[in-house]
Amino acid sequence: MTVTVRRLEPDDPEAEVARRLGWEAFGMPTDPPAEPARLDRPGMTWFGAFADDEAAAPGLVARMVDRAYDSCFGGVLLPTSGIAGVTVVAEARGRRALTPLVAATLASARERGAVLSTLFPTAPGIYRGFGYELVAEATTVELPTAALAAVRPPETSRVRRASVADVEAVRQVYDRWAIEQNGPLSRRGVSFPATDEELLAEVTGLTVALDPDDRVVGYAAWNRGQGYGEAATLEVEDLLADSADARRALLRVLGSFASVAATTRLHTSGDDPVRLEVPSLAWAVRSTSSYMLRLLDVPGALAPRRYPRSLQVDLAFTLAGDALPGLDGGYRLSVAGGSAECVRTGSVDPGARVLSTRGLALLYAGAQSAANLRTTGHLTGGDPGEDLDWDALFGGRQRHIRDYF
Numbered sequence: 192m193t194v195t196v197r198r199l200e201p202d203d204p205e206a207e208v209a210r211r212l213g214w215e216a217f218g219m220p221t222d223p224p225a226e227p228a229r230l231d232r233p234g235m236t237w238f239g240a241f242a243d244d245e246a247a248a249p250g251l252v253a254r255m256v257d258r259a260y261d262s263c264f265g266g267v268l269l270p271t272s273g274i275a276g277v278t279v280v281a282e283a284r285g286r287r288a289l290t291p292l293v294a295a296t297l298a299s300a301r302e303r304g305a306v307l308s309t310l311f312p313t314a315p316g317i318y319r320g321f322g323y324e325l326v327a328e329a330t331t332v333e334l335p336t337a338a339l340a341a342v343r344p345p346e347t348s349r350v351r352r353a354s355v356a357d358v359e360a361v362r363q364v365y366d367r368w369a370i371e372q373n374g375p376l377s378r379r380g381v382s383f384p385a386t387d388e389e390l391l392a393e394v395t396g397l398t399v400a401l402d403p404d405d406r407v408v409g410y411a412a413w414n415r416g417q418g419y420g421e422a423a424t425l426e427v428e429d430l431l432a433d434s435a436d437a438r439r440a441l442l443r444v445l446g447s448f449a450s451v452a453a454t455t456r457l458h459t460s461g462d463d464p465v466r467l468e469v470p471s472l473a474w475a476v477r478s479t480s481s482y483m484l485r486l487l488d489v490p491g492a493l494a495p496r497r498y499p500r501s502l503q504v505d506l507a508f509t510l511a512g513d514a515l516p517g518l519d520g521g522y523r524l525s526v527a528g529g530s531a532e533c534v535r536t537g538s539v540d541p542g543a544r545v546l547s548t549r550g551l552a553l554l555y556a557g558a559q560s561a562a563n564l565r566t567t568g569h570l571t572g573g574d575p576g577e578d579l580d581w582d583a584l585f586g587g588r589q590r591h592i593r594d595y596f
Contacts, residue, residue, distance in 0.1 A: 192252075192286045193243040196295040199254070201231035205239060208251045216278040234259040234382035236299065237276075240292040242283065252283040253292050257300045258596055261377040262307055263369045264555065265496025265588070268377055272300035272487065274310035275596050293321050297487060297515060306491035309484050311595060321514050322548035323483035326556035327374045327590040329460050330480075334473040336425060336455045340446030341470050345400075348440040353397040353410065358387035360407035361399065368431045372461075372591040373556050374482065382596075394428060398444050400437035409437035411445060419451040427457045429593065430465060439468055460591040482592045484552045487515070489522055490533040492555065499587075500529035504580050507536070507543040508573070510551060518548070526584060544573025557586045 199209060206228040214220065230237045240253040258273035274296065279288050297308060312318050315325055353361060362378065369375035377383075391397055393412075400409035409432030416424050425448045432438035442465065445455055456477070457465065466474055486492045489510060505525045513519050521536035521543065546554070550569025553559040561578035564570035 192283065192288065194240045194252070194288050194291050195243060196238060196240050196291050198299070199230050199237035199239045201229050203230055203237075203239075205251045206230050209237065209239060209254045212251065212254055212278045212280060213276060215281070233384050234380070235275075236296075238292060238296045238299070240288045242288070251280075253277075253279040253288040255289075255292050255296050257296050257305075258382055259303070259305075259380070260309075260382055260596075261380060262309065263371075263375045263377065264307070264373050264492075265498070265585070266370060267495045267497060268370070269307055269492060269495065270303075270305045271376070272297065272305040272308040273376075273382075273596050274308060277310075289317070294515065297321075301487050306486065306488040307484060308487050309482060311480050312483055315481065315483060318483055319549060322485040322552070324485070324549035324552045324558075325481050326484045326552060326558040327460065327482040327592045328479045329458070329482065329592050329595055330476055331456060331458050331478045333424075333454050333456050333475045333477050334469065335471070336446055336449040336452055338446070338469050338471045338473050339442045339455060340449045342439050342442045342446060342468050343470075344443065345436045345440035347403050348400045348408070348434070348437045350398055350400050350440050350444050353391065353399045355387050355391055357397075357399050357407055358390055361390075361397065361410045364407060364410055364431055364433065365429075367433065369591075371588065373588045374460075374484075374590050374592045376592070376594045376596075378594070398441060400432055400440045402434075402437070408433040409441055411441040413445065415448075416452065421453045423452040424454045424456050425452040427455060430457065430459075435464070435468065438464065442468055458593070460593055461589050480595055484556055485548055486518075486551055486555060489518060489551070490535065493524055493533040494531050496531065498526045498529050498531055498584055502580070502583055503527045504577075504584070506577060506580065507540045509539050509543050509545045511545050511547065513548045524584075542573070544577070545571045554581060554585050556590055557588055558590060560586070 210228040236257045238255050239251050242252045256276040258275050260271040260273045261268040262271040395415040396413050398411045399407045402408045412429040414426040416426055507523050509521050510519050521539040523534055523536050525532045547569045550564045561581045
């Protein structure tokens, strides 16, 4: 099957076909919208693959969306292409329609400045062929609401219901948390257009924790749900705090629902400090959404990060086997005083370590050590004595992702 790829415009003649392809892959809506399809949501660029061989599968056979985000890795925000809405018509699956579609979409993302690309896969094996690897999970857990009521009382923090005037301070709590992790999306910018009023209206309650100086140092966004008793669930969309004391204050507010909602469902990720405050082992994982990463610009992704200030290293490496053109080859990463420079080298050092694209993604996110990458074949060669230097460069931050797209 011969395939051509082009960008789909907001009022594209194929917009309705693209919309129905999404329904085919992700489920039909109960009430399909009556208005004409348009591909003009903020921060989203659509691409379509078209079959030239009408006898095989005519017209639009696959679609994909590049979403404009910024991701937190290594203590900085990095322009990111979030891949979403990937759909291939049933009759064209397995016929390599995705290969040119991914190449065109990621090439466009690189042109607009994205240095990383991420996605939530339904089948990770498909995306490993394009250099992506699993680095984090968004998780939904359930625990007895009574366990939250038993959390130790706070000593200095107090709580109150948030108003619109508090929403910017709530956003700042998220910003402070996210920048110290590997993986979270920035919730600012074109792909998060909600106003303060809209954000507040999305949940039943937004509770803020205040320090003794009345500064917002934590929040819990929650939905009450329906009914009461053993079958009722309190849904916590987000809970973050700058301190253990503020976290305990918020958890006890949620625990106050124990008499009417027996279960609390918390949307979280990674190793959540909430678990350190709950005085029981109750923490049942109900669902997970895996998250994949690949680098689109090696120097652009490595150089801006913050690194350990006490570490001074000059490391050569080779990237090999990348599905995208122009990334394979030799690189040198020099780190001193917490900052780095990463450059392409004119030649490949035969003694340098060789990383696969997936191996570089795992190392970059702090998801696997250099020693483990050697056992999987994603790292070969080089001086094994330098492995701990690489681990020190990229380890030390928790991996989290809280926003599904």
